[in-house]
Amino acid sequence: MPQGIQVKDLNIFYGDFRAVADVDMEIESNSVTALIGPSGCGKSTFLRTLNRMHEVVPGARVEGNVQIGGVDLYGKGVDPVAVRREVGMVFQRPNPFPTMSIADNVLAGVKLNNRRISRSDAADLVERSLRGANLWKEVKDRLDRPGSSLSGGQQQRLCIARAIAVEPSVLLMDEPCSALDPISTLAIEELISQLKERYTIVIVTHNMQQAARVSDRTGFFNIENTGDPGRLVEIDDTATMFSNPSQRATEDYISGRFG
Amino acid sequence: MTALTIERDIQARRLPARAPWLVGAGALAVSLAVGSLGSGPSVPAVVALAVVLYAVTLYVLSRAVEGPRRATDRLAGIAVTSAFGLAMIPLVSLVWIVVSRGLRLFSISFLSTDMVGIFGEMTEGGAVHAIVGTLLVTGAAALISIPVGLFTAIYLVEYGRGPLARAITFLVDVMTGIPSIVAGLFAFALFTLIFGPAYRAGIMGAVALAVLMTPVVIRSVEEMLRLVPNELREAAYALGVPKWLTIVKVVLRTAAAGIVTGIMLAVARVIGETAPLLITVGQLNQMNWDLFDGRMMTLPVFAYRQYAQGGVGIDRAWAAALTLILIVMALNLLARLISRYFAPKAR
Numbered sequence: 059m060p061q062g063i064q065v066k067d068l069n070i071f072y073g074d075f076r077a078v079a080d081v082d083m084e085i086e087s088n089s090v091t092a093l094i095g096p097s098g099c100g101k102s103t104f105l106r107t108l109n110r111m112h113e114v115v116p117g118a119r120v121e122g123n124v125q126i127g128g129v130d131l132y133g134k135g136v137d138p139v140a141v142r143r144e145v146g147m148v149f150q151r152p153n154p155f156p157t158m159s160i161a162d163n164v165l166a167g168v169k170l171n172n173r174r175i176s177r178s179d180a181a182d183l184v185e186r187s188l189r190g191a192n193l194w195k196e197v198k199d200r201l202d203r204p205g206s207s208l209s210g211g212q213q214q215r216l217c218i219a220r221a222i223a224v225e226p227s228v229l230l231m232d233e234p235c236s237a238l239d240p241i242s243t244l245a246i247e248e249l250i251s252q253l254k255e256r257y258t259i260v261i262v263t264h265n266m267q268q269a270a271r272v273s274d275r276t277g278f279f280n281i282e283n284t285g286d287p288g289r290l291v292e293i294d295d296t297a298t299m300f301s302n303p304s305q306r307a308t309e310d311y312i313s314g315r316f317g
Numbered sequence: 318m319t320a321l322t323i324e325r326d327i328q329a330r331r332l333p334a335r336a337p338w339l340v341g342a343g344a345l346a347v348s349l350a351v352g353s354l355g356s357g358p359s360v361p362a363v364v365a366l367a368v369v370l371y372a373v374t375l376y377v378l379s380r381a382v383e384g385p386r387r388a389t390d391r392l393a394g395i396a397v398t399s400a401f402g403l404a405m406i407p408l409v410s411l412v413w414i415v416v417s418r419g420l421r422l423f424s425i426s427f428l429s430t431d432m433v434g435i436f437g438e439m440t441e442g443g444a445v446h447a448i449v450g451t452l453l454v455t456g457a458a459a460l461i462s463i464p465v466g467l468f469t470a471i472y473l474v475e476y477g478r479g480p481l482a483r484a485i486t487f488l489v490d491v492m493t494g495i496p497s498i499v500a501g502l503f504a505f506a507l508f509t510l511i512f513g514p515a516y517r518a519g520i521m522g523a524v525a526l527a528v529l530m531t532p533v534v535i536r537s538v539e540e541m542l543r544l545v546p547n548e549l550r551e552a553a554y555a556l557g558v559p560k561w562l563t564i565v566k567v568v569l570r571t572a573a574a575g576i577v578t579g580i581m582l583a584v585a586r587v588i589g590e591t592a593p594l595l596i597t598v599g600q601l602n603q604m605n606w607d608l609f610d611g612r613m614m615t616l617p618v619f620a621y622r623q624y625a626q627g628g629v630g631i632d633r634a635w636a637a638a639l640t641l642i643l644i645v646m647a648l649n650l651l652a653r654l655i656s657r658y659f660a661p662k663a664r
Contacts, residue, residue, distance in 0.1 A: 114554055116478060143557030153548040156661035157570050167556040170566050206661070217552070224556055 060087040060258045061127030061144075061227045063108065068122035069287075070103055070112065077103050079287035081122075083277065090250060090259045092269035092296065095279035096311070100288030101262045104279070105230050108260065109145035110138040126228060143167075146221035150233040152213035154205030154220070161201040163216055164188060167224035183223055190256075191219035192249050211242020218249065222257070229253060231261040235268065247272050266312060270300050278308045330382050337375060337391075344370035368399055412642075419639025422632045428640070432602035432614075440629050444637050446604040447619035450519065451644070453608050454598060454615055455588045457523035458530055463580055465527075466534025473535070474542040475564055492532040500528040501593025508597075519608040522598035522615070526587040533586055537579025541572040574656035581652035585645045591617035616641045 063085040070078040078100035085091050093101040106112040107120050110131060124131040131141055154163045164184045168175050175183070184201065188194040193215040197208070205216055214234060221229060231250075235243040250272045253259060263269050269276050277293035292305045303309050348367040352359070372395045380388035427443035435442035469489070473482055504525035508516055545568050553563040569576070599612035600622055620637040623630035 109555065111551065111555060114551065139557050139559050141557075142555055147555035149548060149551065149555075151548060153546070153552045155549060155552070155567060155571070157573075157659075166553070167558070170553055170556065170558040170562055172562065204661070220552075220556065 060256065062087040062258065063228065063260070064123075064125040065108075066123040066125075068104070068107065068120065068124060070100065070107055071119050071121070072115065073117040076287040078279075079289050081290045083290060083293060085258060085260065085275075087258045088254055088256075089274045090254050090261065090272055091293075092273035092276045093260065093262045093279060094264070094266060094269050094276060094311070095288070095291075096281065097264075098284075098288070099279040099281040101277075101279045102232050103288075104290075105232055105260060105262050106147075108228070108230055109147055110141045111147060113138065143224055144226055145228040145230060146224055146226035147230045148214070148217050148221055148232065148234045151237050152210055152217050154208075154213050154216050156204065156206050158205060159202045160197050160205050160208070160216060163205040164219050164223050166220055187219040187223035188216075190222050190253070191215045192245060192252075193219055209242070211238045211245060214238060214242065214246060215249065218246070218253075222253070227258065229257045229259050231259065233262050233264060236264060243268070266300075270296060276300070278303075278305070278311060280307050280311065331387075332379055332382055336378065340375050340378065341367075341371050344368075344374060368395075371395070372399075415635060415638050415642060418632070418635035420636075422629075422636040423639055427633075427636055431604050435602070438629050440632075442633070444614075444616065444619050444633070444640060446601065447614040447616045447637060448640060448644075449604060449606065450598070450601075450613040451588065451616040451641070453606070454519050454522045454594065454613065455526060455584060457520060457608055458526035458587060459580070459584055461523060461527035462531040462534050462583070466531045466580075466583075467538055467576070469531075469535045470538035470542055471564060471569075473539055475560075475568070489532045489535050492528070493536065495529075497525075497529055497590050498592045498596075500525045501596045503528060504593065504597050517597075517599055517612045518610055519598055519605070519613040522594045522613070523608065525593035525597050526590060529590065529593070530583045530587045533583040534580055537582060538572075538576050541575035541579060542568060544575065545571045570659075571661065573659035574661075577652050577656045577659065581648055584648060588645060588648075589617055589641060591621055594618050595621070616644075 063083070065081055065083040065085075068078070068081040068083075069076060081104060093105065095101050103112060108124060108126075108131075112118050112120060120132055122132075126141075126145065130136065155166060158166065161180075161184045162169060164187050165175070165180055168180070168183070185194060185198075188197065193212060196212060197203075197216075200207075205213065208216060214237075218229075218234075235246050238246065247268065250259060250261065254274075261269075261272065273296045275293060276296045276299040278291045278299065279288050280291045281288045291307050292299075292303065294303070299308065300312060303312065344367045345363075347370055348363050351366060352363045372392065375395070376388050376392050379391050422440065426441070428448065429445050430441065430443040431446040432442045469485065473485060477485065501522075504521050507524065508518075508521045549567050549571060550563055553567045554560070558567075594615050595618055598615060598618070600618050601612045601614045605611050605613045616637050620634040620641070623637065624634035
């Protein structure tokens, strides 16, 4: 079940340093939301608070409210491990597990959690997830080869297959194409528009054409001076953001005029 | 200007490929001739002179023909190669001496008999009790220090923050440097306090060796765990895998090959220790399978004891040394096989 995300008054800290301030955001289910903005403005940090990966860094903490499907992620008694099963993530650099085969990488969410799965269910899950990631045709004959034998773009799609094999409701992508060539990027972008039917997707990207191509809504993060926290300047329908943004800063950034 | 230098460099004259060989042969011949002028040539002197002559001649020739950069390159190549050769001399001669002297008494019966009823100049008798003792004591030391070392390293890399972790790291560094005799005295004092002064057992030696081995295990495992990319940990967390399972199934699994190698190096480091075993485990001329009761013989102590006796004992000492080296080599081979099995496959 894809779920919407509601963020209210979110402040994100690394120790005493406030990295992101006062974010309010509403993300509809089955939509693709792109987050753009200059480096260091906190968009990746913000993304990582949506599945509680932020607190993996020592000293990192969060104030405010994030709800997915009506449940407060930072409420008392919420297990971050359970949150991460519900909210999957794809990272900037493809990171398949080097000790596992392609099939085992897809099954990592099951196998690493010591859950038992019958051989036929496992084969089904591998095929379904790899088809979901548009990788099945390329790798179906070499499922037992190591994941690192694939090309960069294939590895990234393997990571997407691995993420959707856990059947999350939300999929977060942190610059998933920045290490890939244009053809692999195109493959992933096509995949994103298919995945939208089944998942709510939030994607961080530095590539504005990509944001324009894949997303329904776009949010612009900015940082005024170094040392200041990053802020969400505005979020709107992608078409509006790229043609007629309401903030001057957004227009400057999108059209390439900085400072 | 730039174009000119490039042109000059491309068209630079090179020494013919056989020049180094010719110079080498010449240097050797001259050095042999000089050597036989004196009181008869000695091999080290002739080789040393030949190397110096070779280096000087080739450098001068190359500088004249090829220019200073290539000449320096050749000189550096010669320096590096000679340093390597120099480092190999003690290693090769050690192996040669141990093998040639060790083989005099090394036999199946040496590996399968103990020293009961052997006296005087009898060449019978063997080291099976010492082999068993060494394997038992070192094995027990490994059983103690591998879990302690592994878990400490996991704590330091995955959990440790702040003053406690820094204190542990500091203490591990200090422990790495303690002399082995201190470890022996520590184990001796510990067991004397608990079991009284007459107590002797293999486990005392195992504790002494564990004190020496644990810091080595911690250090090497720590290095290996730090090499595991953080991205893999995050990838596992993002799949909803709890931290402890991530450590067991991703971090340890990815680092397994290096961990096995590190542990084997630690074992090799303590298997040849003599002093702590001499004062804790003592010696015995018959088999003792019980780690918890009575003295035991170990290979280093056996070698020491036989050498001190003199006569045929010296041959036994060399045979024991050879056995020890063979055991360490077998362990290393095993470690390589295990780490090849665990290593991440690239293709």
